[in-house]
Amino acid sequence: MNPNIISFLQKQTVASICTTDTAANPYCFNCFYAFDAANYLLIYKTHNDTNHATLMLAQKMAAGTILPNKINPLLLKGVQWQGEVLPQSSVLIQQAATIYHKAYPFALAMSGTIWAIALTQIKMTDNSKGFGAKLTWNKID
Structure with a gap:
């Protein structure tokens, strides 16, 4: 993965x-995330009984966007991504929990489950780097 994408x-x-x-009706949510650069994982915490958790368990695929915490309209940066939701039984989930709670220690006191999305594409x-400059990445299995 391009170092500029990882840094971002x-x-x-x-x-x-x-x-x-199942009828292809979209549903979106926002969350705090941590990024595992070694495994290309987007990690977040949520409750298993939420609408988005139920949908993601059934569909397994997700997409989304990430914008800078502080937006500079002239130097705009952002990421569009796609990925596959990892099953809760994945061996990577325990490691993901450690990464997430290191980034957000307050989340240890909050109920919920750690989830991870294995990124497969990024733009x-x-x-x-110039108006409209694009960096792309595709996971190769």
Whole structure:
């Protein structure tokens, strides 16, 4: 993955995550996330009884966006991504929990379950490198 994309994902805190129901009706939510650069995981915490958790368990695929914590309209940066929701039984979930709680220690006191999305595609717009400059990444299995 391009170091500029990794750096961007590590510095931000909020992701917009989208999924669909079986009729392809979209549903989006926002959450604090942590990024695992070694495994290309977007990690977040939520309750299993939420609408988005139910949909993601059924659909397994997600997409979303990440914008900078502070937006500079002239030097806009942002990421559009796609990925696959990892099952709760994945061996990576325990490691993901450690990464998430290191980034957000207050989340240890909150109920909920750690979730992770294995990123498969990223398109980053980075106007600091020229208007409309794009960086792309695709996971190769």
